[in-house]
Amino acid sequence: MSGFMKTGSERPPQSEKKTRRRPLPGKAIVALCMASFFMGLLFSNRRVVLPLETREQRASTTRESKISLMTHDCEHKHRLGEGNTKDIMGEVSKTHQAIQSLDKSISSLEMELAVARTNQNGGQASLGGATMGSDKGLKKAFVVIGINTAFSSKKRRDSIRETWMPTGSKLKRLEEKGIVIRFVIGHSATRGGVLDRAIDAEDAETKDFLRLEHVEGYHQLSSKTRMYFATLVSIWDADFYVKVDDDVHVNLGTLVTTLTRYRAKPRIYIGCMKSGPVLSQKGVKYHEPEFWKFGEEKNKYFRHATGQIYAISKDLAAYISINAPILHRYANEDVSLGSWLIGLEVEHIDDRMMCCGTPPDCEWKMQAGNVCVASFDWSCSGVCKSVERMKDVHNSCGEGDGAIWNVVI
Numbered sequence: 057m058s059g060f061m062k063t064g065s066e067r068p069p070q071s072e073k074k075t076r077r078r079p080l081p082g083k084a085i086v087a088l089c090m091a092s093f094f095m096g097l098l099f100s101n102r103r104v105v106l107p108l109e110t111r112e113q114r115a116s117t118t119r120e121s122k123i124s125l126m127t128h129d130c131e132h133k134h135r136l137g138e139g140n141t142k143d144i145m146g147e148v149s150k151t152h153q154a155i156q157s158l159d160k161s162i163s164s165l166e167m168e169l170a171v172a173r174t175n176q177n178g179g180q181a182s183l184g185g186a187t188m189g190s191d192k193g194l195k196k197a198f199v200v201i202g203i204n205t206a207f208s209s210k211k212r213r214d215s216i217r218e219t220w221m222p223t224g225s226k227l228k229r230l231e232e233k234g235i236v237i238r239f240v241i242g243h244s245a246t247r248g249g250v251l252d253r254a255i256d257a258e259d260a261e262t263k264d265f266l267r268l269e270h271v272e273g274y275h276q277l278s279s280k281t282r283m284y285f286a287t288l289v290s291i292w293d294a295d296f297y298v299k300v301d302d303d304v305h306v307n308l309g310t311l312v313t314t315l316t317r318y319r320a321k322p323r324i325y326i327g328c329m330k331s332g333p334v335l336s337q338k339g340v341k342y343h344e345p346e347f348w349k350f351g352e353e354k355n356k357y358f359r360h361a362t363g364q365i366y367a368i369s370k371d372l373a374a375y376i377s378i379n380a381p382i383l384h385r386y387a388n389e390d391v392s393l394g395s396w397l398i399g400l401e402v403e404h405i406d407d408r409m410m411c412c413g414t415p416p417d418c419e420w421k422m423q424a425g426n427v428c429v430a431s432f433d434w435s436c437s438g439v440c441k442s443v444e445r446m447k448d449v450h451n452s453c454g455e456g457d458g459a460i461w462n463v464v465i
Contacts, residue, residue, distance in 0.1 A: 162322075162371070194293040198234035198465045199315055199367075201298040201308075202284055205239045206272060207251045210258065211443045212302040213239055217262070219450035220306050222460075227264060234465050235312060236292060239302070240284055242270030278385035278392035286377040289370065295319055297373045300365040303438030305414070305431045305449045309459030314407065314429055315367060316465060323402045324369040327361025328411035344387050360394025364438060365410055365430045372397060414439055418453035427455050 203221075205213055217223050221237055222230050230237065244251040259265040270276070270283045281299065288297050296315050300306055318324045334355050336347035344350070350357065376383065376396060386392045412418040412428035421428055431453050433440045439449055 195236075195291060196234070197231070197236050197292045197294040199296040199298060199312060200236040200238070200288055200292050200294045201300060201306075201311075202238055202240040202266060202288070203300055203302050204277075204280070204284075205241050205302040207241070207244065207255065209302050210254075213258075215443050215446040216302060217264075219446050220308060220454065221264075223262065223264070230460065233461075235308070235460070236294070237264065237308075238266035239264055240266045240268065240280075240299075242268040242272045242280060242283070245271055245273075275387070277389035278387070281389045281393060282376060282380050282383055282385065285368070285373045286380045289373050289377045294370055296324075296367050296369055298365065298367040299363075300430070301363070301432075301438055303432065303436075303442035303446075304364050305418075305439060305446060305453065306365070307427055307429060307453075307455040307459065309455050309463050310409070310427045311429045312460065312463045312465065314409070316463075318369070318405065321403060322369065323371055323400065324405060325361065325366070325372060325397055325402050326368075326405040326407055326410070327366030328364075328408060329359045329404055329406040330362050331356045331359050333357075342388055344391075346386060357391055358394060358398050359404060360390055360398075361404075362411060363388070363390030364432050366390070366393070368393075368397075372400075372402065375400070412453070414445070414449050415452040418449070422453055428453060 203213075203216065221227075227237065241255060255265065255267075259267075266287070268280065268283050268287055270280050272280075284299065285297060288294070298311070298315075315326075318326065332342075334344050334347045334350045334357055335342055336353055337343065347353075379396075383396050384392070386395060407429065409421075409426065410429045411434075412421060412431045414431050414433050418428045418431040431449055432438045439445055
């Protein structure tokens with residue numbers, strides 16, 4: 057029994073045998089401690105304490121770097137903003153150009169419709185002795201200037217031919233440049249009579265008339281104006297159509313230059329805009345029989361261009377041609393034209409250089425560098441005694457014979 061117990065105490069348990077490890081030698085422990093000590097000294101010696109001045113310089117450099125970075129970032133954002141603004145303006149400009157192009161396309165379609173309508177109704181016009189009908193294509197031009205005249209106004213026509221209107225080969229050259237000028241007249245009540253034959257003879261010599269299918273008469277000016285524009289769009293595809301009286305002085309170069317500023321815009325109505333009184337009293341000049349349509353007595357007309365000279369763009373001329381049968385005619389032709397356009401999306405341009413006075417008014421303006429488009433006397437609704445005075449007005453206020461040839465269209 058005792059032997060059995062002694063034997064059990066001498067043999068340790070199996071688990072104690074497995075967990076027992078061999079201890080490190082003393083020399084190894086000493087070597088490890090020394091190595092740790094020397095490593096600590098090494099890293100401690102490499103640590104550098106910067107002087108106060110050096111730390112301040114580093115802090116200043118850091119601040120400057122941050123400010124520089126922030127400034128660069130702001131400038132970058134500003135440039136991005138400018139770029140975005142330019143991009144936006146570019147898109148706006150492109151959109152505006154697209155809209156104008158679309159308006160021009162619509163105007164062209166309206167022009168074609170107007171021509172078809174005129175031809176369908178049998179509309180014809182005599183131009184320089186030749187009849188223009190549906191078998192003729194439209195002539196291209198920038199502007200057609202029609203000088204309203206009458207059978208009794210030959211001396212007025214001659215005074216214009218001797219001053220501001222080119223004649224002969226120069227008139228033909230001007231037409232090749234895109235500027236067409238014609239005296240506009242209809243026929244007499246007795247068609248083919250002496251009055252008509254006199255115009256035929258004059259036209260054979262000068263070749264500067266546009267004959268309308270219209271019976272001449274002072275009280276028929278609204279009808280003549282309506283027929284004038286309807287006839288023009290059946291002959292010429294022009295950007296602008298101008299009407300001017302035969303007792304008004306015109307500087308052609310200045311007129312054409314003025315019109316070129318509005319070439320890209322649709323539905324232009326340009327002239328000296330006015331709003332005169334509606335005259336209800338019978339027997340007075342410019343009496344309006346339909347005065348009651350304009351409200352109470354002493355009322356004024358709506359704004360419209362004075363009749364001495366005005367211009368409309370081709371889309372408006374096409375509109376007049378298309379709707380000619382139903383356009384109402386008032387006693388005064390300038391009021392009639394204004395009424396035809398007042399309800400449309402039309403840009404009314406009031407250009408006071410189209411209604412200068414005769415000398416000294418137009419002369420003073422020219423000396424100041426402002427050449428007038430047209431000059432006349434309000435008291436005479438034209439140049440007073442134009443046959444005698446047109447040359448004097450031209451010498452004082454004319455732009456020079458070479459001005460029209462230097463205009464770039």
